[in-house]
Amino acid sequence: MKTFVVNKKQIGLAAVVTLLMASCQQIQLEQKPEQGKSWLAGDHHVHTHYSVKWDNSVFPPTPIIGGDAKYSTALNAQMAAHYGLSWMVVTDHGGPNRAKLALEQAYPELVASRKALPQILQFYGMEFDVPGNSPGGRHASFIMPHSPTEAEQLYQIESRYNGRQGVPPGPEKAEDAFMLQALKAMNELPDKPLLLVNHPARLATGFRQYNKVTPEQLRDWQDTAPDVVIGMTGAEGHQAATLNPDGSTDANAIRGEYPHYPTMGGYDQMTARLGGVWDSLLSEGRHWWVTGVSDSHGHYTDGWADFWPGQYAKTYVYADKNYDSIFAALKAGQVFVTTGDLIDALFVEVAVKNSTKTATAGQTLTVKPDDELVLRVRFRDPNSNNGGGFNPQVQRVDVIQGLITGPVQNRNNDEAPDTKVTKRFYATDWANKDGYSQFELPLGKVSKSQYLRLRGTNNKNELEPEADAKGENPWFDLWFYSNPVFIKLQ
Template sequence: MSLASHFRPRQLLIPTAIAVLLSAVACGGDQAAAVVVPPIQSGRWIAGDLHTHTTQSPDTDISQTLDKVLGKAFTTYGLDWMAVSNHLRLSSRDEKGGPLPTPIPLSLGVERYEIPRVQALQAAGTYADKLIFSGFEWDMPTHDHIGIGLFEGGDKLASSTKGMKEFEYLFTTRDAALFDAVDVAAWKAKYGTTRYNATADDALKAISWLKDNYPDTSYAVVNHPSRNKGSYTIDDFRRFNDIAPNIMFAIEGMVGNQMEPDRGGYTAAYTPENTPLRAYGGVDYIVAKVGGTWDALLGEGRRIWNLTDSDTHFKIVGGSSSGYFPGEYAKNYVFNSAQGKPAARDLLQGLRSGKMFSAYGDLINALDFNLASKDDRKEMGGELKVASGDKVTITIRFKSPARNNYEKPVDSGAAANVKPVVDHVDLIVGDVNARATPGSAAYSVATNASTRVVKRFTSADWKVDADGYFSISYETTASKNQYYRLRGTNLGADVAGLTQDGEPLADQRTGTTDNTARFNDINDRNYRSLWFYSNPVFVSQR
């Protein structure tokens, strides 16, 4: 083969047919005519987290047991699905934090401890209606961390421990003696004695391996892409996506570790040259910067989506803080058209489709964002085909919950009883041009000069519709291949130290000396600065 008791988010149902509202048209004062379009797909938003850790990760606190993380994710914060994604390193503890006599590869720990415990809980009726699966976070050679999930098993996909073990043997430096001798013999017969765990080319071989072995049942997400200088270039993102667009389709732009003093754990020195190594409103520069790296990728028509995660290791232990629990602060909402309990296949299809949005602090918990012509409509991740000169109606409808998980003091159990309120929503547009050719100068260009905020909507522009959504409609005329995406916040356009002309400013370090005061200052900082980002809808000329 080749080797190239808090607020629990409601499950909001989307009706089968919703009229497009044109009550707040904002296009130079022109009024839009009604359009007839297909009904919106029936289904619901399911909230979850792809990047979590338990005590089986060596850098996670011993108190962060599997049972604790699951309880926080599902009982306390109401998630519908979650990946347990411990580091693909040696593991010295079981799922309860108990020490192992000898450290073992994580893949074996998943097989022996993690998956059996989840299965036992669900068999007994605990979290039986939730989707829980095992992935891992890989130290990609010469780069940083990639979150990977491998599934097999026909219609009822399940995490593949067989695939995890083979991947860990091939693409890490684990001692072969730590694996089953029969497996090692089979792997050597299949691949020879060479292993791939040191070079940038080895990293690409791993992506090719995923494509060869799990072409339709795997994902690989770039985690906290700018946290460490030199981890990735836009050339890397393009290469990854070129090799396996069905697998390398997402970037964790809204990063975890939000309880760190340096928001997101982005600890590079606070100097002008390190501007790209900062978080902006808790969001990685490559996504937060309008016209930056993400827009450069979308401007080639690449289906590369943004998402968020908790990256939970522990929240507050002793004098240190790290990240919120799954579902406490960061949520991915993926649209699920299937009925009943979400399945891994449904989730993977939803992630791949791009019909999803991500939010901090429960700023919103439902979003209908679509583009409609006179006879068609496309939602996030979709592509609306039109003729030049056609009218396109952009509909934005969103909801916010009654309150979020903000506690004051932090971790006190005392709800601050704050209702998240969206101050404004930015409609961002960028042109789509030809895809850059590998080896060309364009392949290294990490900007899209055409990208801009085409309209900023405030409460003066939206109304509450019959379904309780805040609703906006905006009309434009199709003239070129483009994409549209959304960004929203609870902040005003000019808030000292946080926003300027509507753009998020770089997050500064919270360095309060007293531990308790610092933890509260960090928590207040995060809930003061809330954001949501949608995935794009494309428009192309037919």
């Protein structure tokens, strides 16, 4: 296959059309399986030109292709592969009759893109409009497992349950209870999908002032369909909103397009706040994962607010390079998220000393009161420039521990007061071996069930993620997060 090298700093539409056409002629049409698990980067929130606007001057409304997102499926896939992704999910917006448009036009384009670009696995999904009293801003990545009937199964859910489907949408879609019906229907599909809540605090009116999406709703949704609802985005899309087309910053622009309360280190406050919403969910023992996405509609060099898929945020899963393995790893929480290519591999292992018993991200280690535990961490900081042309360095890694205390009485609880940073590691604290940085932390004996997760940054002295200022350059404020390892005391 022919290899193309392009400028990673700024790649607009005009610069990639020729690249896409040429590369599609060079690659084989059949995907070859790749053996052996590894960290595979992906993006589960990518829009194509089938994220349409609607012409409401006619009845029924007609779609305006390219109205709310600019690029074809194949162009998104080509650029995702260029920026190191192995997989992505097409998640176009809904609308009055989007289900029919998706089935008849968008899905065939996806099938063609899969054949043209088999090196990147392209899942079928949509950005589900969550029914409820305030549907605006309530979105979730709805991801179908790869199957011959994926399009028909998604159509079945979208045509009946999507919040904006219908002319007009039925009155039942204004009720929160209808979302629970939708989740039950998803759970009953022959191939169960996955649902991750997108930008959950984007419309929060302030710090801990949740709007549209609340901690109570997150709990309700997962309790209704625990095999479907698996988490939320942490590293949000629209991170290039503060960049002008020439790469300079706009002093008045808001990173991530969070209008009322900003992201924190590029992450939604529900993820970034220590002892906050995410930790509150984990303290119940919930399997609740966080991810990172582009939410790409159009590239900032074309006057939009986004990076290409994989250019800035990446969700890594530990899997074989095939659809089933990637889907299973995402569901199981064998996941970490990073921005700016701060790292490209992360192994977090809790082990019982002098034993073969271990657990990694998404797993549970069952221990006895007299077991001595140790945390082992290995991560790889790539020695290469990222999508912004920089080569950032990990300056600090935080080990975060929280207790598992069981279900909360207040379903809207957003606090886990026992969660803390147990230890901060700096560059002088880890050893380098075979391209990896590594360290250990003795955990001793535990008297309570708990969980452990990691967080790292290129900002040595920013001990907690700070609220992002207007005009901030996203390339200078980078973080990674692991998903948790659970420790269950017998």
